[in-house]
Amino acid sequence: MYDLVIVGAGSGGYEGALYAHRRGMKVALVELSPETVGGNCLNRGCIPSKYMRHGAYMLDKFQKLPEYGIFLKGYDLNMQRLKKGREKVVLTIRENFKKFAEHLKIPIFYGKGVLKDANTVVVGPEGIELKAKYILLATGSSTASVGDLVPDGRYIFDTDQIWSLEDFPKRILILGGGAVGVEFAYIFRMYGSEVVLVELKDRLLPSADIPEESSRYLARKLKKIGVDIRLKTTLKGWEVAGSQVKAFLSDDSEVQADLILLGVGRKPNTEGIGLEQLGIEKDSKGFVKVNQFCQTNIPNIYACGDITSPLMLAHKSMYEAKVAISHILGDKDTVRNERLVPKIIYSAYEIASVGLTEDQAEEEGYEVKVGVVSFVPNPKAMDDGENEGFVRLVASEDGKILGCHILGPHAGELLHQVLHLMKADLGVDFLSKAMYSHPSLSESIVQAGMEVHFGPITWAKRH
Known part of the structure; x- marks a missing residue:
């Protein structure tokens, strides 16, 4: 008899197992195979894609080397070497976890x-x-297909199959301008592919949680590096044309490409695991219904991660596993709160968001105060050759931090400073008095706090 059995050894499962062990519980894990330990994030998602994105980022930086007095004589691109390095990272992490569990x-x-x-x-x-x-x-979760676009690993790829590519495509059509689509658009473009990015909505990153300003900045940068963006556009049909795919778009254009990549979302893995037989409740989209402690309607069965909501992020899964285990052990203070889940997008910029946007806050009835600070004059960003983007702090009239949205260098790391202030319920008055090192990117965060607390500096009275 175990204290806890965890079904799934992905991000939430292995974090939960370590946390349960740390808290003195006897725990066991169940996972499909030794090759799938670590789940989607490690094996087919965030870890290998961030490896490739870092390569794209270095290619981006490479073009700025002459500004630092460095003149190199070109470079060669090699998919086989990229794959080898990428797979080494994935394998090392997976094997290290198995050894640590043992x-x-x-x-x-x-x-x-x-x-x-x-x-x-x-x-x-x-x-x-x-x-x-x-x-x-x-x-x-698993990849979702659209209409008759069934991934075959030859002409139509999903994000599970894209890792099998043996060479960089000359031209690629990406369907979906969300987090997955914009990341792969940046990766393939920087590695030399022609990229056509198609999005149904009227902007990239069409989520209410992402400010329109972030979408606009990203679209401008992607266009600048040569990505062909088609908004308010869908795929009407496609056919094989020799060794390529001919796609027919709703804007009456035709796109010929080596392959089509589906970046259109995922579905929860809640079928065939016995939920129905036990009467565990699911919603209409197949997600397991849980309370604030990640508890299902059967009190001793909990759920975490991609199967609890459409917000499918590895760190959300890891945190929810700890919420569940804490509740099992009698803690009523640790709860799930999707408003405090950081959302990081890695594309031509890093784009980070937590909490409410300005529009969301106004819809909830807040009198909103916003502090916006550009990275353009930030000395550290200028030294690094990356002084593009902004910090956008959203607060209530009484100084409560409601959200933060950062676009620019290392946005995903910077965001956590504000996330912890929000969780501790420390407002802009506290932030405005903080000391940050100079030169640093983080200075922009305290400046945004001062913009809210004291008012924009450009409005200061002249005496």
Whole structure:
């Protein structure tokens, strides 16, 4: 009998296993195979894509080397060497986790985990039965297809298959201008591919959680590096044309490309794991219904990550696993709060958001005060040759920080400073008195706090 059995050893599952062990629980993991430990993020998602994005970023920086007195004589691109480096990182992380789990005596049972009853998980195909006081479901998500666009790994690729490419495509059509689409558009463009990026909505990153200003900045930069962006456009049909694909778009244009990449979302892995037999409630889209403690309608069964909501982020899964385990151990203070989940997009810029946008705050009835500080005059950003973008701080009239949106260098790292202020309920008055090192990118955050707390400096009275 285990204290906790976790179904799924992806981001949420392995973080949950380590946290449960740390808290003194006897825990076991169930995962499909030794090759899938680490889940989608490690094996087919954020880790390999960030490796490639860093290569694209270095190519971007390479073009600025003459400004630093460095003149190199060109470069060659090699997909095989890129794949080798990328796969080495993925394999190292995966194997290190398996070794660490073994060292901690956390067993991993390989096979599909299915709920038999509220205290039993059956692991196929051998039918091993694991008994537990509590169960945490962390089964993740799978790629979603659109219409008759069935990924075949030849002409139509999804984000699970794109890693099999043996060479850089000469031309690629990417469907979807969300986080996945804009990241791969930047990667392939910087690695020399012609890129056509198609988005149904009227802007890139068409999420209410991302300010329109961020979308506008990104679109401008992607166009500048040569990405062909088609907004308010869909794919009407396609056909094979020799060794290529001919796509027919709703703007009456035709695009010939080596392949089409689907960047159009994912679906929760909640089918075939025994939820229906136990009566565990799901919503109309297949997500498991959970309360603020990640608890399902069966009190000793919890769920975390991609199966709890459309906000499919590895760190959300990791945090929710800790919320669930904390609640199991009697903690009522640690709760899930999607408003405080940081959202980071890696494309031609890093784009980071947490909390409310200005529009969302006004819709909720706040009298909004906004502090915006540009990276253009920031000395550290100028030294680094990356003085583009901004920090946008959204606050209520009484100084409560409601949200923060950063576009520019290392935005994903900078955002956490504001996230922790929000969680601790420390407002702009506290932020405006903080001391930051100089020169630093972080100075822009305290300046944004002062813009809100004291008012924009350009409005200061002249005496």
